[in-house]
Amino acid sequence: MIEVNNLHKSFGDTKILKGISTSFDKGKTNLIIGQSGSGKTVFLKCLLGLFTYEEGSISYDGKIFSELSEDQKRDLRAEIGMVFQGSALFDSMTIAENVMFPLQMFTKMSKSEMEDRADIVLKRVNLPDAHNKMPSEASGGMQKRVAIARAIVNNPKYLFCDEPNSGLDPKTAIVIDNLIQEITDEYQIVTVINSHDMNSVMEIGEKIVFLRNGLKAWEGSKANIFKTDNESVTDFVYSSNLFKKVRQMYIEENE
Amino acid sequence: MKYLHNIGRYFLMIAEMFRKPTKWSVMRSLILKDIDDLIISSLGIIAFISFFVGGVVTIQTALNIDNPLIPKYLVGFATRQSVLLEFAPTFTSIIMAGKVGSFITSSIGTMRVTEQIDALEVMGINSLNYLIFPKAIALMLYPFAIAIGMFLGILGGMAASVFGGYSTLTDYISGIQYEFDTFHVTYAFIKTFVFAFILATVPSFYGYYMKGGALEVGKASTTAFVWTSVVIILLNYIITGMLLG
Numbered sequence: 001m002i003e004v005n006n007l008h009k010s011f012g013d014t015k016i017l018k019g020i021s022t023s024f025d026k027g028k029t030n031l032i033i034g035q036s037g038s039g040k041t042v043f044l045k046c047l048l049g050l051f052t053y054e055e056g057s058i059s060y061d062g063k064i065f066s067e068l069s070e071d072q073k074r075d076l077r078a079e080i081g082m083v084f085q086g087s088a089l090f091d092s093m094t095i096a097e098n099v100m101f102p103l104q105m106f107t108k109m110s111k112s113e114m115e116d117r118a119d120i121v122l123k124r125v126n127l128p129d130a131h132n133k134m135p136s137e138a139s140g141g142m143q144k145r146v147a148i149a150r151a152i153v154n155n156p157k158y159l160f161c162d163e164p165n166s167g168l169d170p171k172t173a174i175v176i177d178n179l180i181q182e183i184t185d186e187y188q189i190v191t192v193i194n195s196h197d198m199n200s201v202m203e204i205g206e207k208i209v210f211l212r213n214g215l216k217a218w219e220g221s222k223a224n225i226f227k228t229d230n231e232s233v234t235d236f237v238y239s240s241n242l243f244k245k246v247r248q249m250y251i252e253e254n255e
Numbered sequence: 256m257k258y259l260h261n262i263g264r265y266f267l268m269i270a271e272m273f274r275k276p277t278k279w280s281v282m283r284s285l286i287l288k289d290i291d292d293l294i295i296s297s298l299g300i301i302a303f304i305s306f307f308v309g310g311v312v313t314i315q316t317a318l319n320i321d322n323p324l325i326p327k328y329l330v331g332f333a334t335r336q337s338v339l340l341e342f343a344p345t346f347t348s349i350i351m352a353g354k355v356g357s358f359i360t361s362s363i364g365t366m367r368v369t370e371q372i373d374a375l376e377v378m379g380i381n382s383l384n385y386l387i388f389p390k391a392i393a394l395m396l397y398p399f400a401i402a403i404g405m406f407l408g409i410l411g412g413m414a415a416s417v418f419g420g421y422s423t424l425t426d427y428i429s430g431i432q433y434e435f436d437t438f439h440v441t442y443a444f445i446k447t448f449v450f451a452f453i454l455a456t457v458p459s460f461y462g463y464y465m466k467g468g469a470l471e472v473g474k475a476s477t478t479a480f481v482w483t484s485v486v487i488i489l490l491n492y493i494i495t496g497m498l499l500g
Binding site for chain 1: 275277278280281365369370371373374376377378379380
């Protein structure tokens, strides 16, 4: 479980996060949503330890990140898997080498053990024959799957995804969403996804945290989001006619 | 103020580069890859430049010696001194600032733009140690490349001298042996080691701390080349003053 308590972050005089408190549970897909500039990416980078913050705390299963020594932080980071918006695959390595990279860095596995493990996770993300391809030879959807494979290869406790669907067609986006949800359930990890894709919200949002102007404006599940009267949430989530109609249908069905 | 900030940041980067070392098995393969990328792939251009610069130095020296009282072996002597003391270590390093430096800045800068450096940091890897340390170690072999450059420079001078008819082979060989001071070789290699470290770290600094997109990667490469050249020229002056002055 990840617990965030009263998180404040500024850049110079500009306050980006203004006291966010929330928690993310194990085995659930947690979504952070909000408009561009609402502080989602900064919040995610604070969770990842890439940004320091002025006030508040983040704890991973009771371990407060800012109170850990450098070695403890390093150990904790080895338990984190991350899927970046642009996949962030190492372009000088093949797909298999990318997937084996965390094992090479953090385990004492032999080469054949690493290859076996990479084989298992590449099959898990439906890429059984992509081992020797370079990332530049893979499509956007394949690159995302490789990034997921790399993120889960070392059995992480926490999985973070920054806009995992950006740049993907709707069908591939749903495949990636479902894959993340299945993996979260299967490996019982804490998954936090930064997204502004409403399809993802409706598809896999077991817990949704809505950020607005650096504040948590709402939190709930995908079922609650249909019922909420919170204007800032409805303005954002139901900005398209399609979702307005979906909501209307949901309300009519449940009345 | 910005320059002072960057100087401070550069030295902090160097200190950080030695912390939290990457696993040796991984580091070894990174060093070998960087030796190939930075040293082996540069040997051709170093050989080409050195040979022809040596030839040009010889021709120009010979053409400027029109006094019959000046012995012909001075052509070889002047070529040796020019190539050994300046052309091989300094002139080649300026060219390497363009070739190796822009490669380092653009490869690290692209990793920054495409979040690959963030990916390393999230995994708990000291990205400075992972990216820059192997380059600094690989470039410790740079003096060997410069030694080849020195040899080929003097050889190029000999070819130009003999085939151009500026002096005889015997005169040229006695010229390159004339009043040979071994400390000049030591001085040249001390310079080369310092330049190698600058060639690895200054372009890395500009790549690592760049912000923006693809256009900024290009700008960072240009800035890195300018500052690497400036630092090499300044250090050349300081080291020469300290060791030969």
